[in-house]
Amino acid sequence: MAFIALALFTLAAAHSGTCPATKKCGEGAEAGLPCCQVDSTKFECCSSSEACIPKVGCRCLDLEAEAPLYEGYDFAAFCEEFSRAYGTEEFERRRSIFQTNLKKIKAHNTEFQAGLHTWYMAVNDFADWSQEEFKGIRATQTPPPLQAVHTVQFGAAKANPETMDWRTKGVVTPVKNQGT
Known part of the structure; x- marks a missing residue:
């Protein structure tokens, strides 16, 4: 199901502290407005055209938005x-x-x-x-199990040799069929 967020921008000013127990702002022009806790140290008072989004703040609503009610839809x-x-x-x-x-x-x-x-x-x-x-098509929220991390110890850096014959080290395979 689609979720369409209607938050646009904020008009509210932040206040220090926490929302009153009534969840309503209590001073001046903001008295009685819904209180929205932004974080542990500040809150905002939402106007009638705003909604509280917890941990975000007051955000303007698209009051013109009309949600589909699906009358007659089957x-x-x-x-x-x-x-x-x-x-x-x-x-x-x-x-x-x-x-x-x-x-x-x-x-x-x-x-x-x-x-x-x-x-x-x-x-x-x-x-x-x-x-x-x-739920079956969504990725799980479970992190993969922790695995031991192996550390690699490098020795002291040495100068590269002037030449190296890998055949003498036994790491080169015999020539294979090259289409001749």
Whole structure:
């Protein structure tokens, strides 16, 4: 599912300290505005056209953005849009997964329209995939196991010899068939 961030730039001024327990700013023109903790030493007071992004700060919202609500959009429309064709049994399984994912998208986008989120979701070509299938194509978050590091000790540098006959060192193989 696509996530489209709508953060553009900040208008808020940073203040020293931490947000009050009420999560509302309490002084002057900023009194009552939502408080956004940027880091352990500063916070910002977000205006009505901004949203708090924790550990980032207040960011302007694209108030003109309209999240798709997918009214009337169904699995048949999805299959046509994303060129899907399934056998009967697979069709039913994929439709069930799609319907579950579409419910999540619709619920989130309704909350976005109500100002509860700063981004909206959209149907994409993974909308008929289960969480397990989607996780299977992503790289794991587990780092590779640690391996012992071998150190190489170099001796003191020596001058290169004037000539070197590698044949006498036993590292040259006999001549092979060169097409004669």
